[in-house]
Amino acid sequence: MKMKFLLLTMLWCGVSLFAQDYFPKNDGVKSKNNNYTAFTHAKIYVTPTQVLDNATLLIQNGKVAQVGKSVTIPKNSVTLDLEGKSIYPSFIDIYSDFGVDKPKRASGGGRSAQYEPSREGFYWNDHIMPENNAISVFKYDDKKAKELRDAGFGVVNSHIQDGIARGAGVLVTLNASGTDGERVLDAKSAQHFSFTKSIAKRQSYPTSLMGATALLRQFYSDADWYAKGNSTTKDRSIEALLANKGLLQIFEAKDKNNVLRADKIGDANNVQYAILAGGNEYENIADIKATNAKLIVPINFPEAYDVSNPYNEDLVTLQDMRKWNQAPSNPKVLAENGITFSLTLFDLKSPSKFKGNLLKAIEYGLPKTKALEALTTVPASILGKSSTIGTLQSGSYANFLITSGDIFEKETTLYENWVQGTKNVINDKNIKDIRGDYDLSVGGLTYNLSITGEPSKPKIDIKQDTIKLKGKLAYKDDWLDFSFTDSEDKPYRMTGLVLKKSDNLSGKLVMPNGSESTFKAIKTSAFQKKEKEEKKKEAPEVLPITFPNVGYGYTSKPKSQNTLFKNATVWTGEDAGVLENTDVLVKNGEIVKIGSNLNGGNAIVVDATGKHLTAGIIDEHSHIAALAINEAGHNSSAEVKMTDVVDPEHMGIYRDLAGGVTTIQLLHGSANPIGGRSAILKLKWGESADNMIYPNSPKFIKFALGENVKQSNWQSFSRFPQTRMGVEQVFTNYFQMAKEYDAKKKSGKSYRYDEEMETLAEILNGERFISCHSYVQSEINMMMKVAEKFGFKVNTFTHILEGYKVADIMAEHGVGGSTFSDWWAYKYEVNDAIPYNAAIMHSQGVTVAINSDDAEMSRRLNQEAGKTVKYGGLSETEAWKTVTLNPAKLLHIDDKVGSIKEGKVADLVLWTDHPLSVYAKAEKTMIEGTIYFDLQKDRQQREAIKKERTILVNMMLKEKNGGGKTQGPRQSKKETFHCDSL
Incomplete structure (x- = not known):
């Protein structure tokens, strides 16, 4: 009766605490219950660093009234003795979609998707939706809330996880017995962003990461312009963004490099995002720390791969194996580096997986x-709610967990999760502890019974003399069910009610022959919990990361060294031609001396006798080392930048280095007439994307002609242009708009900054160069005429397979040609291509380069250059210039690279043989005096990779054999991009 009264009292407290004060009182003589509940004799974690033993927590009206070791308990209190138990603040998840339906994918779409927005009065792009408010669609779901409470959570920050600008989130408690009016702590808790467009909208732009990045840049710029009163119309999206400016700003990155990208957007707009991380930040911790961003970190660690089948093992990359081994150390590495972070359930299949992964992170050193x-405290601080959630200090909401002990131990039981003063039972904390040793009497025989495990999940060990018998035990709601088979494999089944006042157990027995009787278990000794060994458990072995953290990454980043190459055959690329038995001295990343019998001082000496030293190969047209190639959503994407999507971990970089390539122009694809801005990269393997971008890069942009831009190769009829005539009109229209934009800008009048128009205006002003994808002579002519009409020159026609037909006109215009050596007939518009193209253009005075446009060809451009000797009779030195000095000239970097000359940057390759030979291998590839590829080291790395794979395979086999969960082997390869990749 007393227990029932207590439960009713507590239920009344939970239900009535939060009724609004202004509600009319129509409930007769009932009055508000202001009773206290006191939890005594507990170990209380007031904060993570303030821990009180044998303390009291006093709550009233859903909040903490007092906490301490000498709390005076008021008379109107319900007192609960928690001796031997612990109290923690309930957990907080900043990144959730609780109570918000997942968006439904729009019908249609694909390559025939709409190109125009579907709304009026909002921002022009449907994927920008800051006007959305999660509170408007929030619907409390207690089934899901229970899953979260069972995992220890009391508060979640939820939002609509759809779109690039996603609107405001809502902060709610998981209070089962309250109303939304009571649960909602903040109806506008944060403003959310991502790089991922809405799946519920059909507008095609953006189609890429670089497009999403450019869209956000322009959106922030437009909002600034709008805020200054420049717009004559209302934009509800921009107004929502501005209204939410004072909120916490959260950005979904989901990858270490996207964390850096998001932070750059924030820095450019004076916004410090809290960023949803990817769990791989340990790979790039220095740059992550430099952002000063607070991270929201998932702990969705990958399961081990089932590599028991040797054939299937080969499917799993070393990078994926490493991730399994290293990812659980991510929280530890973040903590060691002083990075502020909260943890989230995001991307876990179920909240029930959370504790296991959390304990794994702790095992790995967190x-x-x-x-x-x-x-607790960190997510509360990030949300700006430290005074009300995250601790058990006076005035905070009464959100707390009651546990059997250390919450971060596997054996610990979570009994209750109180939310806003409302009790939610996870496991019965009043269950009687039946653990101990017993003499079990069954059918006239006595057995030794030992009950161990946890009070709520006990286990049995039963013996007859020294023989261990098989047994099962179930204990729930004070009822005990267990069975065992004796030494003759005869089954005994027992059921009994556990009495609170007795240490002994008894009940009904069913004998092997089916007859019924009784059993009795007399307790002989209490359960003795084994003390943990003082010796600290060894942390799991975590293999060291490399730079980059993929196969063939280096254990430390390569460093510049002064180097003297002795007795080489030096291909200068200058008037000096090829020099025999010549020395080249490199100091501080530059070529300082070329001659004979040079003294290098303390420089490393490389014996180059019988070998050839050349400038590094430059690929004018490449698509390696990118996360995206085309922004195909519009017919002009001049606002996007390839520098936004550089992938410094792409294996194409290492393979290019092995082929003697030191510099590439990373070009946008050919999905639209006006593509995106280029990235000129030094292939510094192991460095960050930013450190690979050529310093003070000349400005380039990709244009395109031909079949791709008019969408001849796929069924798409909703985007202009559809014909070659339309392509010309696109150029004319956009340059006319850019001309008018530039004139307004230069006039000093107020104007709206437009990144697309800014880029095109740079072309008109001679500040940006065009590299134009081209094939047939008619379009080549057209492009030169358009350029001349607007007063500029095309810099480079790339591909240019009909360049031989218009080489004289190209020379007159002043445009270079970057072509293939011998590609033809692979699609209709290259039917007239010939392998003599490069030599014919060269004969007419056109600067000619041989490019790859292909990851495989890029690493053997030396051989492609050699083909120009066969097809057209170029001299060997002129042939070599097609992949060194000439592309350097086309990229306007020939003052620094492209030849071996005193004062130039030391981008060099030492070849084992004549560089135009199919037998030549790059023995050493140097960039700015740093060796980024070494043939001998490559052989050592191959052996190291084999050993590392063996170690990781054995670790995963051990994991599987130990009962750990595994996933099936899968092959994860990065896409190899081409011009038309979408």
């Missing part, structure tokens, strides 16, 4: 205090 901070 301090328990940091773990608790990441679940």
